[in-house]
Amino acid sequence: MTNPNLLILPGDGIGPEVMAEVRRIIDWFGAKRGLAFDVSEDLVGGAAYDAHGTPLTDATMEKAQEADAVLLGAVGGPKYDVLDFSVKPERGLLRLRKEMDLFANLRPAQCFDALADFSSLKRDVVAGLDIMIVRELTSGIYFGEPRGIIHEGNERVGINTQRYTESEIERVARSAFELARRRGNKVCSMEKANVMESGVLWREVVTKIGETEYPDVELSHMYADAGAMQLCRWPKQFDVIVTDNLFGDLLSDAAAMLTGSLGMLPSASLGAPMANGRPKALYEPVHGSAPDIAGQGKANPIACILSFAMALRYSFDQGAEADRLEAAVEKVLADGVRTADLMQSDGGSPVSTSGMGDAVLAAL
Amino acid sequence: MTNPNLLILPGDGIGPEVMAEVRRIIDWFGAKRGLAFDVSEDLVGGAAYDAHGTPLTDATMEKAQEADAVLLGAVGGPKYDVLDFSVKPERGLLRLRKEMDLFANLRPAQCFDALADFSSLKRDVVAGLDIMIVRELTSGIYFGEPRGIIHEGNERVGINTQRYTESEIERVARSAFELARRRGNKVCSMEKANVMESGVLWREVVTKIGETEYPDVELSHMYADAGAMQLCRWPKQFDVIVTDNLFGDLLSDAAAMLTGSLGMLPSASLGAPMANGRPKALYEPVHGSAPDIAGQGKANPIACILSFAMALRYSFDQGAEADRLEAAVEKVLADGVRTADLMQSDGGSPVSTSGMGDAVLAAL
Ligand SMILES: CC(C)[C@H](C(=O)O)[C@@H](O)C(=O)O
Ligand SMILES: CC(C)[C@H](C(=O)O)[C@@H](O)C(=O)O
Numbered sequence: 001m002t003n004p005n006l007l008i009l010p011g012d013g014i015g016p017e018v019m020a021e022v023r024r025i026i027d028w029f030g031a032k033r034g035l036a037f038d039v040s041e042d043l044v045g046g047a048a049y050d051a052h053g054t055p056l057t058d059a060t061m062e063k064a065q066e067a068d069a070v071l072l073g074a075v076g077g078p079k080y081d082v083l084d085f086s087v088k089p090e091r092g093l094l095r096l097r098k099e100m101d102l103f104a105n106l107r108p109a110q111c112f113d114a115l116a117d118f119s120s121l122k123r124d125v126v127a128g129l130d131i132m133i134v135r136e137l138t139s140g141i142y143f144g145e146p147r148g149i150i151h152e153g154n155e156r157v158g159i160n161t162q163r164y165t166e167s168e169i170e171r172v173a174r175s176a177f178e179l180a181r182r183r184g185n186k187v188c189s190m191e192k193a194n195v196m197e198s199g200v201l202w203r204e205v206v207t208k209i210g211e212t213e214y215p216d217v218e219l220s221h222m223y224a225d226a227g228a229m230q231l232c233r234w235p236k237q238f239d240v241i242v243t244d245n246l247f248g249d250l251l252s253d254a255a256a257m258l259t260g261s262l263g264m265l266p267s268a269s270l271g272a273p274m275a276n277g278r279p280k281a282l283y284e285p286v287h288g289s290a291p292d293i294a295g296q297g298k299a300n301p302i303a304c305i306l307s308f309a310m311a312l313r314y315s316f317d318q319g320a321e322a323d324r325l326e327a328a329v330e331k332v333l334a335d336g337v338r339t340a341d342l343m344q345s346d347g348g349s350p351v352s353t354s355g356m357g358d359a360v361l362a363a364l
Numbered sequence: 365m366t367n368p369n370l371l372i373l374p375g376d377g378i379g380p381e382v383m384a385e386v387r388r389i390i391d392w393f394g395a396k397r398g399l400a401f402d403v404s405e406d407l408v409g410g411a412a413y414d415a416h417g418t419p420l421t422d423a424t425m426e427k428a429q430e431a432d433a434v435l436l437g438a439v440g441g442p443k444y445d446v447l448d449f450s451v452k453p454e455r456g457l458l459r460l461r462k463e464m465d466l467f468a469n470l471r472p473a474q475c476f477d478a479l480a481d482f483s484s485l486k487r488d489v490v491a492g493l494d495i496m497i498v499r500e501l502t503s504g505i506y507f508g509e510p511r512g513i514i515h516e517g518n519e520r521v522g523i524n525t526q527r528y529t530e531s532e533i534e535r536v537a538r539s540a541f542e543l544a545r546r547r548g549n550k551v552c553s554m555e556k557a558n559v560m561e562s563g564v565l566w567r568e569v570v571t572k573i574g575e576t577e578y579p580d581v582e583l584s585h586m587y588a589d590a591g592a593m594q595l596c597r598w599p600k601q602f603d604v605i606v607t608d609n610l611f612g613d614l615l616s617d618a619a620a621m622l623t624g625s626l627g628m629l630p631s632a633s634l635g636a637p638m639a640n641g642r643p644k645a646l647y648e649p650v651h652g653s654a655p656d657i658a659g660q661g662k663a664n665p666i667a668c669i670l671s672f673a674m675a676l677r678y679s680f681d682q683g684a685e686a687d688r689l690e691a692a693v694e695k696v697l698a699d700g701v702r703t704a705d706l707m708q709s710d711g712g713s714p715v716s717t718s719g720m721g722d723a724v725l726a727a728l
Contacts, residue, residue, distance in 0.1 A: 201522030
């Protein structure tokens with residue numbers, strides 16, 4: 001049997017630094033746990049634009065389609081702010097999501113016990129928090145047509161279109177219900193059905209899937225603005241949240257920040273199963289490219305390392321190995337190893353990006 | 365000179381209860397401060413639907429157009445969930461906003477010192493917080509066409525359209541810059557220019573207005589997802605935030621919840637000046653209709669009372685009287701008077717809605 005192949009796209013900003021640590025972790029699993037991967041690396045985002053004038057070449061797109069899993073660092077940076085919309089770094093990432101049809105974006109918002117005090121929220125509000133946000137990732141206002149800036153009368157008009165088909169809602173709802181069954185058995189669906197017809201359809205379809213296919217899972221609905229409030233007030237009321245692309249963008253970022261563990265949070269973007277049974281999949285940290293600290297060896301590689309743990313679990317059916325990696329990270333944190341982003345103003349001296357990689361390897 | 369006229373629309377749920385206390389406050393200003401208003405009352409939302417089969421009659425709409433200011437309680441409730449989209453309670457409120465052209469929604473997110481411990485955030489993160497969110501209120505995805513649920517192939521598709529014209533962005537940007545000049549002199553504009561063309565235009569127009577008309581005001585830009593994060597992390601970094609209708613809905617609700625003072629927060633929705641120089645204006649609490657506690661005398665009337673204070677300030681140029689009312693509320697809170705929503709689980713016995721009204725009147 002050939003090794004599964006992993007495509008690594010470090011991207012921009014701190015992407016390459018944190019990905020370097022992930023590669024060491026991957027090598028460790030190959031050497032010590034008999035989990036060998038064929039790893040190749042390529043460009044995405046601003047890095048691809050610099051080399052090829054496009055944030056994602058067709059050749060890279062093809063490699064991603066054929067990969068057993070893609071690991072991405074981060075894209076974007078102020079250097080590219082002046083670029084035309086169509087070649088901005090983000091378009092590379094969005095093209096990957098769209099063409100691989102990665103409709104279910106899984107964003108765990110988890111509070112690491114050792115970091116609970118780092119949250120801006122009170123300890124009792126976040127300690128032990130473990131929710132999963134399932135964000136629709138291939139449709140909605142991110143991709144709907146018509147879009148653009150047009151001329152009308154003597155002024156310009158900016159236009160985007162929110163569009164959701166029933167089947168798009170059905171499949172992401174199923175992902176959420178499936179996950180809920182393996183967790184707390186609760187799904188909360190969020191939209192603005194009081195204002196948007198696309199939200200009316202969303203609510204109706206999620207309700208139907210729940211009633212007909214997952215009657216054992218507890219389903220509730222919340223307007224997205226109330227959802228934002230409730231996440232800030234008492235996030236532990238949630239288990240799985242399912243929502244659309246744009247609401248998911250804001251809500252999952254807010255939830256991630258609330259945990260106080262932003263530099264720690266991974267994500268998985270999953271599509272339909274391929275011929276080999278594995279889902280199309282892309283894994284990336286929730287944090288961005290952090291241009292302000294890029295290249296300084298300060299970045300926290302844990303979110304990216306835990307994204308690889310998600311790959312082990314969701315792409316390679318290696319739940320036990322994923323647990324092993326996650327436990328190693330927990331141990332390192334419990335031991336007090338901290339990159340700069342995880343330090344309170346009062347304390348100690350931080351380890352570097354590679355120092356954190358060393359610590360995780362040692363804990364493994 | 366005739367008295368200015370106030371149209372009161374109590375609406376649904378706790379709306380009528382909290383508005384009853386506001387009427388007592390209005391009467392006090394008439395009797396004690398020589399500020400007499402001609403007050404009339406009418407129906408909106410579910411209450412209007414129950415009486416007339418529509419969430420806002422044309423006659424009420426006309427009254428609102430002619431009022432010097434409109435005070436609204438809240439709309440909506442589970443009883444109306446089964447109604448068709450076109451007659452839902454929310455449509456009444458949205459029609460008022462749209463036809464009165466109330467483009468600038470001012471939502472102060474302020475932390476009342478006496479309530480800082482009530483926030484889910486740590487005291488030092490919220491104590492003294494005072495930011496102003498200016499939300500565009502008459503355009504964007506709330507009103508854009510085409511919209512609806514259509515049939516395509518053998519399935520349905522939910523559609524909404526985000527649309528912003530340059531002039532719509534300009535006028536709300538001006539409102540934000542004007543407010544900033546009277547506050548901390550900083551505006552942060554939020555959109556998703558990395559993903560949406562309407563956000564690209566938004567950023568460009570806000571930048572232009574800033575550079576050409578308000579070079580003295582410090583302007584920054586943030587993607588709305590990062591904005592949601594930063595509000596949760598360190599909200600005091602902001603002074604005035606300007607954003608579109610949908611982002612404003614989520615971000616202002618999150619900000620309101622973070623203060624721990626949700627039942628306390630008013631809002632003003634302002635349009636262009638009328639013939640008498642006053643802006644078209646509607647004032648309403650940020651909280652909703654809270655159907656779970658409606659009719660029980662438990663609701664906190666302060667948000668609605670402070671909405672009247674905003675009316676005094678923005679519609680009737682009575683800044684000193686608005687200060688007086690706000691000071692009375694601060695005093696009541698400092699004295700420890702609390703409705704149920706303001707109690708920690710450990711503490712004391714709450715006053716009723718009218719009990720809070722009594723206390724504010726006594727403090728005046
Ligand atoms: C980089 C950007 C295009 C992206 C998004 O808006 O989806 C990011 O914010 C995310 O959440 O993954
Ligand atoms: C009631 C609803 C239509 C409204 C909105 O979405 O604008 C509310 O959430 C608000 O923020 O005033």
